[in-house]
Amino acid sequence: MAGELMDNRGRGEAAWTWPSIHPEGRKFGLIAVAVSLVFLLLLDWEIVGWPLLMLSAGVFAFFRDPERVVPQGDSxxxxxxxxxxxxxxxxxxxxxxxxxxxxxxxxxxxxxxxxxxxxxxxxxxxxxxxxxxxxxxxxxxxxxxxxxxxxxxxxxxxxxxxxxxxxxxxxxxxxxxxxxxxxxxxxxxxxxxxxxxxxxxxxxxxxxxxxxxxxxxxxxxxxxxxxxxxxxxxxxxxxxxxxxxxxxxx
Incomplete structure (x- = not known):
């Protein structure tokens, strides 16, 4: 969809997609996932591991980078x-x-x-x-x-x-x-x-x-x-x- 021309008369194609993650957020999200897996798989501390895993999802969501349809006009x-x-x-x-x-x-x-x-x-x-x-x-x-x-x-x-x-x-x-x-x-x-x-x-x-x-x-x-x-x-x-x-x- 990036770069596609859309208008108010139905031109173009639109469909919901998962937003991408900004590069700044990928490293934080992956670190949070790695730490949560250590607690879940190696230490078997589910009381800590599951909240950390949910926090990882929150980190990825915070850095989401959806596409936008930008109105065109010099003014x-x-x-x-x-x-x-x-x-x-x-x-x-x-x-x-x-x-x-x-x-x-x-x-x-x-x-x-x-x-x-x-x-x-x-x-x-x-x-x-x-x-x-x-x-x-x-x-x-x-x-x-x-x-x-x-x-x-x-x-x-x-x-x-x-x-x-x-x-x-x-x-x-x-x-x-x-x-x-x-x-x-x-x-x-x-x-x-x-x-x-x-x-x-x-x-x-x-x-x-x-x-x-x-x-x-x-x-x-x-x-x-x-x-x-x-x-x-x-x-x-x-x-x-x-x-x-x-x-x-x-």
Missing amino acids: LIVAPADGLVTLISEVLPPVELQHDDVLSGRGLGTEPVTRVSIFMSVFDVHINRAPMGGTIKRLIYIPGKFLNADLDKASEENERQHILIETGNGSPIGFTQIAGLVARRIVPCVKTGDMVAAGQRVGLIRFGSRVDVYLPKGTESKVLLGQKVIAGETVIAETGKQALLEGVTQ
């Missing part, structure tokens, strides 16, 4: 992470992404923009994806604390990695991977200068965390506070579009 911004929209607010972009640079091009500017924050629980897929296509112009890692990623101040105090993409029309879009209370490592799979497509995998954060997206000036969120989004599939905004959307929990 569309897709969710970079699976999870719950916990914050939508007007904020200044991170200092590291604000200013123009001779080498890395245009920054996000020094005026407030809309930030959409997506919180990933340990049950969500943790593969992060590019919100728009373009060239990776900045990839800035910043050590920090491991506060609850749900807190607003986590954007400025937690371990994080800023990514700035220059889109096809030359405008920039930025997003930030933020480590959380349990997450202890941000793992990128892209580097500065790489060209990425919208929805392409750019990395992962291990064990619960958050991703912030800084929408271009004049662009409002198309998702609601409390909404669940899917990385690479949910359209969270369309550049240049502003409209108040309301939702009701039920």
Whole structure:
């Protein structure tokens, strides 16, 4: 199915398949399986072995990497992470992404923009994806604390990695991977200068965390506070579009 064109008129073929496991998770899962088999087969400690075996299944599930059908459109911004929209607010972009640079091009500017924050629980897929296509112009890692990623101040105090993409029309879009209370490592799979497509995998954060997206000036969120989004599939905004959307929990 990878690379196949699908549309809203039935073109393409879709069927459920087992998701693949990200390479980062295979080693952890295999180690957990090996340890559980030692307790089950060699030591005959079933009270320890069976829980470890179930934990192994949980490790593989955490690192699952399903395929996604990415909506196509130069103005569309897709969710970079699976999870719950916990914050939508007007904020200044991170200092590291604000200013123009001779080498890395245009920054996000020094005026407030809309930030959409997506919180990933340990049950969500943790593969992060590019919100728009373009060239990776900045990839800035910043050590920090491991506060609850749900807190607003986590954007400025937690371990994080800023990514700035220059889109096809030359405008920039930025997003930030933020480590959380349990997450202890941000793992990128892209580097500065790489060209990425919208929805392409750019990395992962291990064990619960958050991703912030800084929408271009004049662009409002198309998702609601409390909404669940899917990385690479949910359209969270369309550049240049502003409209108040309301939702009701039920």
